[in-house]
Structure formats: structure tokens, C-alpha cells
Amino acid sequence: MKIALVDDERIYLDEMQKLCLEFAAQHTIQPEIFRFSSSEDFLKSWQPGFYSIIFLDIFMKNGNGIETAQKLREGNDNSLLVFLTSSSDFMPDAFSCHAFDYILKPITRSRVFQVLLDAQKLLPGNSRYIEVNSNRQNIPVFLSDIQSAATDAHYLDIHLKDGSLVRTRMTASEFLKLTGEDCRFLVINKGLILNMDYIFNMENNSCIMTDGSRFPLRIRKAKELALTFRQYQFSQLRQEQKNKGWNT
Template structure:
């Protein structure tokens, strides 16, 4: 996800950039931030495909409100978040369909919440892992990953469109890179599944929605089932906003 920060005070950019980077690291989302101290220069770089734009209202070259008005004439979909030391321009800010209005000094929790809310409405933001398959760099979305099987120094990754990707990576490396994704669970030595594609569990096997059947580690079956049920419960709770 690409973020533009327009603020004529560089140290304010540094604070916001560090916060966005921390959020990305915590949530396995690659976030790139670009800095512009002049709004007019930023307008000349809109082909960089920014998803979110943090705009300071009080700037010398062009103020944030006027910049947002010009931006809206060019891009109606970009998420605009105003940052300022005062709430005086709040009504005018929302006249250009700003997504949020944040006052300085920054509070990390508020920035995190704005990023979470923004990602929820952005169609092009997905969690993914970077892999190399057939000498090609591929960004594999976690939501498209069905299962992972270990084969010596390789992994066989199955996707939701029934593709099979053979990747040179150890299982331990894969586990480290995907440790924050609760939908992925190891059910046996060398086997990881995506719970979102789980059909059922019988006495000794996990059945996936694509018809694949994997053996489950019997001695840890109860623990595995508890983790699966906890994930499903939390997902349903989020979906129903309980």
C-alpha cells in the first residue's frame, strides 16, 4: 500500500512515517510512504498510485484544503486524511469528502485506527507473502492460500483457483513470515491449512473445501480444534460487530 504524506515540516512526516511503518509491520502489510513538502509537487506524482494521502492543512505553498480540492478533481477515490494543529477547518475539510481529520500532536492509536478503517474500504489492499516460483516474484494473497505442504527444502502451495506453486523455502521460514495470520494453522508435521477453506474434521483427517484430505496430528487434535474454533468465533464476532 502506498501512502503520500504532504507536510512542510519534515519532522512531522518522520513521526507519521514511523507510525505507518509500525502498523504495517504489526499487520503484515507492506506500506511505502513518500514525502512531499509542497502540495503542487505532489499533484505531479499522482501516477504513483497512492491509496491514502495525509495532508497538512497549514502549508505555505498551497494550503491543504485547496490541495484537496485539486486532488478531488483528479482522483475521486483516494483516501484523504487531514492532519492539523487545529479543528478550525473541520467543516471545510469534509466538504472535499475527507475520510478523517486528525489533530497534532499525533496519537499512535488514532493513526492505527485510521489505517484500519481506510484499509477496510480500499479494494486493492490485501495481506500477502512474497514468494519466488519458476524464477518469478509473486505476491500471494493469504486469503487465496488454501494449504502448504513441506517437501524437503521446498513447499507446495495450493491456491483457491487450484494452482500449485512449488517454492524453494523451508517450512520454518514460511511459519516465521506468516506468524501473524491466525487463519493459517499447522495440523501435522509439514502441513499447514487455511481455516477459511476447512470443510470438516473427522476422526483423523481435515477435509478442505477443494476436496483435499490431510491427516491431523492425533495427539494434538483437541488443541488444533480449539484454535480453529477460536478463530471462527472471533471472525464471526467481527463480522457481526458484536
């Protein structure tokens, strides 16, 4: 997750960076944080779509946050915009730029965490990871890289998109808890978990993956599982359309 912090007061840059890093550590997110003390400095290095979320101060000595946001939208930037402000009077102008949210100063931990949590639900999950112990080593595994996970006695075999396998001592329920009950992971049979981002279709009580592999569905829950998959597909499509709509 690439986060831009744009504020002309160092105290707020420091506080926002600290809170973003704290949130990332608690939610197994690998962040990249970029700090800017003015809109001018930010725009010099800005590229459309580079940042996942941009925290932008409205009132700055050398640049207006609203005008900066308008330039981003004119440049077809779909990044989530969160305004930092000491007053809510400018919110109508802020939301005309399709702002995602705003945070009133002085900022609080609970407010920043809530905004980041809401943003996390909208952003692609490519930056989220878990740490598992394999061969006496703690290995970071990105959730987006996991295709499937299957139990084998007291172990869990985690299959990654590059064809590699990570074997760890863990139950299926422990794995799901570690992912934060991430909605992309679906238990299709006893001890068998699939990442729905890699499911191509479900038919004839089988789950067909994008690489052509097949897994058996629990027969009694085949219809329920197929419905869950369709709902997930729809939610992902709707989210993609919503994200594209930030600049319309």
C-alpha cells in the first residue's frame, strides 16, 4: 500500500506516519509512505495511480489542497483522497473532488484507524501478508499470492501462484484467523481453502481454478458455495466500477 502524506506542518506528518505504520503492523500490511511538505513538492513527483491513498491537507501556506485534488482528478488519478483539515466548512468543495473521506484536526488514532480500515476494504489486497513458520524460519506470504491451502495431518500446505509450496504446522481455522477472515478465502471442503481470485468456475460439484486444476466441492454445500463465489465475483466487479468512478 503506497501512502502519500501532504501537509506543511511536520507535527502532522510525523503523527500520520506513526499511525499509518502502527495500523499496517496490526493488519499485516506492507506500506510505503511518502511525505511531502507542500502541494508543489507532491505534484512534482506525482504520477496518476501511483498511490493507493493520499492524505492531503486543505490549508497549506504554499498551495491549496482542494486545487491539488482537482488536478489529480483532471489527471485521471483514481487514488483514494482523504482530506486533513481544521474545519469542515470546505467539505462540499472537498467532496466535489470525489474525496473518500476527511479527518478533522487535531487528528486522533481512532479516526485515522477507521479511515484506513474503510480504505483497506476498497483497495486491492495485494499488500496484505501473513507470516508463517516453515523449516524453522518465519516466512512472509502475501495473501494475493496464495492460491490454495490444504491440511495434511497437523500441517497446512500453502500453494502459491508461482507454483511453490509453503508447509507450516497450522490448522485451517488458524490460517483463516491469521488472514483476518479475509473474504477472498473460501472453505470448499474439509481442510481445503481456496482463494476465490484464482477460481475460474464451479460446476459438477467441482471447483475449476484459473490454472486448470480442479478441487472437489463438499456436495451438501455445493449450491451454497457456488452462490458465495458468484456474490464475491459481483462484489469485486462492483468495487472495480466504484473505484473507476472516483474520477467521473
